[in-house]
Amino acid sequence: METIHLAECEAQVRSMATALRNLGLEPGARIAISGRNTAHWFLADLAIAMAGYVSVGLYPKQAPEAVKYILTHSEAKAIFIGPMPDVGEFMGALPQGIITIAFPYPDVPACTYNWDDLVRANEPFAGYQAPDPKQLISLIYTSGTTGNPKGVMINGENLMFATQGLLKVMPAQGQERFFSYLPLAHAFERGAVEMASIYLGAEVWFLENLDKLAEQLKEVAPTRFYGVPLVYNRIQSGVLKKMPQEKLDRLLKIPLLSSYVKKKIKKGIGLHNARYLFVGAAPMPVPLMQWFQKIGITVLQGYGMTENNIYATANLPHANRLGSVGRALPGADMRIYEPDDKGEGEIQFKHPGVTPGYYKDPEKTAELFTADGWLRTGDKGRIDQDGYLFITGRVKDIFKTLKGKYVAPAPIEGALSRNTDIDQLCLVGAGLKQPVMIVTLSQAGLAKPREEVEQGLVADMEAVNATLEPHEQIAKILIVKDAWTIDNGIMTPTMKVKRNEVEKRYMPLLQRHDGDYKTKVIWE
Incomplete structure (x- = not known):
């Protein structure tokens, strides 16, 4: 494990800024970064900004077509390459003539330049001046569930406003320690972890391998932890694997043991130091949040999107309402546009963190506002x-x-996700007589007999259906074999399920069973 101290970080950033200037690129040129989360991802991002260029993040598991599209569309002149899976496929998607710079890690392929060589060969950059706040600083390409990614323009004002606002509501409490594992190509990890850690002078630990998340979370024991619902779902599954729900409920009812059990579970997970625990990207089921509360862990749900720099609403330790995504953050004006008789309408925002628009796409920019x-x-x-x-x-x-x-579909999915045998789920119904819920099973579900899983799913489905209009009710549940992942194209790099891909993959099977209202559960 390598440790890089702040003074060394600054020296490397300054030398790399000089090296980038010496490449002879025009001011404002786009320079991309890819690879899993590492300290050098942060350093490259800072060096690009210091040298007066624009950073473009790419997910390490980005599809080759998306890599090609983003680098071509952004007209990227150079790219930093870090460790990543399927690196050969990634390198094959790079446009001809792009300058490549290798981060100093094993398994990074030979590139035009190497990070360490450039740092050694160049003097620290001394001529930095704060740019105009309206100057473009980064392009963040939305992963999107359909179509080509859109390049969201982020300027200095957007970035500073959002970071400073987040730290107002989540101030430092002593020495802070972050765990960086969500994709740095996404606006949330860049703001809430990269930028916030710089402001707070915090330690940042980086995940070495996604398969080691549980193990390394325990080792790091961060003071702040951010995750998507799927991560919390898997933390729950890990706890229940060691201690079944019935036993846990029994122990939590014993006053002398309850406090000890909670402390032991929190320490076993690695969340015993966490002062702030947030969930975002997709709705987290209320029953799952209540389950965490039972073991003494309050998970706070927030909301935001790349286009508002992930600065919108959040629940906070002193103001938390389960089922909601919290109240508007400081300085974020929010409204519901043309509410219906239930008070529902489109959520809209206006504040200095909102993007100026999409890069090279005036038509889509006009639609955005x-x-x-x-x-x-x-x-x-x-x-x-x-x-x-x-x-x-x-x-x-x-x-x-x-x-x-x-x-x-969203409220219906949220209601059924109370069932802990479910890992992922997606309601579909276009082209069908009645909606069908497609699910993958959690580790707990996979370990149970089929009959027991079916009984639980049907009971929960009927409870959910009792609250719905007849045309909304779930006709049946399809249990599929394969997990939905980024690799097989069912999830975006930010772990959102692509409904259109789910429909495409399973529609032939669903159409064969459409109209059969007797069978409540189908196994693929």
Whole structure:
């Protein structure tokens, strides 16, 4: 394990900024970064900004077509390459003539230049001046569930406003320690971990391998932890594998043991030091949040998108309402546009963290904003009397069944996800008479007899259906064999399920069973 201290980080950043200037690129040239999360990802990002260039992040598991598209569309002149899986495939997707710079890690292929050589050969950059806040500093390409990625423009003002706002509501409490494992190509990890750690002078530990997440989380024991619902779901599965729910419930009821058990579980997970635990990217089921609360862990749900620099709403330790995504963050103006009789409408924002628009795409930029300058999120929601935002779906994510009636899948998925035998789920119904829930099983579900899994799923499905209109009710549950991953194209790099890909993959099977209302559970 290598440790790099702040003074050394600064020296390397300054020397790399000089090296980049010496490549002879025009001011504002785009320079890409890819590879798993490492200290050098941070350093490259800072060096690019110091030298007056624009950083472009790429996911280490990005599809070759997306790599080609992003580098061509952004007109990237150079790219930093870090350790990553399938590196040969990635290198094969690079446009001809792009300058490559290798980070100093094993398994990084030969490149035009090597990080350590450039740092040694160049004097530290001394002529840095703070840029105009409106100057473009980064392009963050949305992973998107359909179509080509869009390059969200982020300027200095966007970045500073969002970072400073987050630290107002989550101030430092002593020495802070971060664990960086979510993709750095995404706006959230860049702001909440990279930028915040620099402001706070915090330690940052980097995940070496996704398969070692549980093991290394315990080793790091961060003071702040951020995850997507799937990560928390798997933490829960890990706990229940060692201590079944019935035993856990029994022990938590014994006053003398309850406190000891909670402490032991928190330490076993690696969350005993965590002062802030956040979940985002997708809704986290309320029953899962309640389960964590039972063991003494409060998970706070927040909301944001690349286009508003992930600065929108958050629940906080002193203001947490389960099921909501919290209240608007300081300085973030929020409104519900044209609410219906339930108070639901499109969620819109206006604040200095909002992007100026999409790179080289005036048409999509125009669609992104209302006539009076508010950012259209595409998400549907309502705000309660205390200012807490509840997301009720996507404006365009609804589908129509063959009965001609519209169904909003998000609330139904959220309701069924209370079942701990489910790992991932997706409601589909376009081209069907009645909606069907497609699920993959958690480790707990895979370990149970089929009959027991089916009984639990049917009971929960019937409970959910009792709250729905007839046309919204789940006709059946399809249990599929393969997990949904970034590798097989079912999930985006930010771990969101691609509904269109799920539909494409399983529709032939669903159509064969459409109209069969007797069978409640199908196994692929």
